[in-house]
Amino acid sequence: MNSELLxxxxxxxxxxxEINPYMDTGVQPDTAAALAEHQAIVAAHLxxxxxxxxVPSAPECPDMVFTANAAVVRGHxxxxxRPPAQRAAEIPYFREWLSGRGYEVVEAxxxxxxxxxxxACGELLLTGHGQRTDERMLGxxxxxxxxxxxxxxxxxxxxxxxxxxxxxxxxxxxxxxPQALDAAGQRTLRGLGVDLIEVSVEExxxxxxxLVSDGTTVTMAQDAPRLAAAxxxxxxxxxxxDTTQLAKGGGxxxxxxLTLDNPPAGRPSDG
Numbered sequence: 001m002n003s004e005l006l007x008x009x010x011x012x013x014x015x016x017x018e019i020n021p022y023m024d025t026g027v028q029p030d031t032a033a034a035l036a037e038h039q040a041i042v043a044a045h046l047x048x049x050x051x052x053x054x055v056p057s058a059p060e061c062p063d064m065v066f067t068a069n070a071a072v073v074r075g076h077x078x079x080x081x082r083p084p085a086q087r088a089a090e091i092p093y094f095r096e097w098l099s100g101r102g103y104e105v106v107e108a109x110x111x112x113x114x115x116x117x118x119x120a121c122g123e124l125l126l127t128g129h130g131q132r133t134d135e136r137m138l139g140x141x142x143x144x145x146x147x148x149x150x151x152x153x154x155x156x157x158x159x160x161x162x163x164x165x166x167x168x169x170x171x172x173x174x175x176x177x178p179q180a181l182d183a184a185g186q187r188t189l190r191g192l193g194v195d196l197i198e199v200s201v202e203e204x205x206x207x208x209x210x211l212v213s214d215g216t217t218v219t220m221a222q223d224a225p226r227l228a229a230a231x232x233x234x235x236x237x238x239x240x241x242d243t244t245q246l247a248k249g250g251g252x253x254x255x256x257x258l259t260l261d262n263p264p265a266g267r268p269s270d271g
Contacts, residue, residue, distance in 0.1 A: 128162025
């Protein structure tokens with residue numbers, strides 16, 4: 001679980017457009033600080049024993065650092081993202097990378113935010129819709145990746161991707177912000193029979209749930225002390241990092257890593 005990740009870099013990271021409420025073209029990231037933040041995230045993954053693959057960013061793709069939106073991967077199949085038009089130029093680079101490494105690549109027929117809206121949790125795929133992902137993608141993902149898809153609708157563009165509202169800690173543990181999901185989504189999560197950690201709107205808005213967990217170590221934003229404490233109480237190692245610059249693009253730690261090791265159907269996760 002999250003032991004093999006695809007990252008890019010922040011060399012070309014900037015705010016050229018506004019496609020989520022966190023972006024403001026008048027507030028640009030400091031390039032050197034953004035590079036340092038991203039390098040610290042990669043270093044934390046390596047220190048946790050995770051394997052990190054790399055695809056270089058392209059000058060015309062200022063959000064390419066957020067690799068999670070590129071696709072969702074299970075086994076040797078990848079369903080590509082179909083992001084807003086402003087980010088469409090990223091997808092051919094990821095298609096080439098995935099195809100070149102033997103993945104069977106499937107095009108998304110509808111709007112789809114990739115792993116940003118598709119969080120693997122054992123045999124389940126928690127799938128956000130209503131903001132950047134067309135609800136018709138749920139059936140596509142179930143068919144192409146052989147997951148049991150769990151639909152979750154976020155309530156506003158503040159939670160434009162599900163990975164701002166829900167964090168997968170392990171196959172049996174989820175963290176979530178109840179106020180970010182509609183009533184049906186809240187009932188769905190409560191009915192899964194897993195350990196649920198509630199996170200406040202305030203911490204969720206600081207990208208608390210935009211985390212990467214391998215079931216032993218959780219790498220997360222530094223401004224969420226209550227969630228960090230709850231995770232430590234469960235015996236997890238928690239590494240907190242600064243994501244101030246990346247947040248100007250509306251992303252955090254989970255956004256910068258595409259998981260490559262989601263096991264195929266029928267094979268249990270080691271996470």
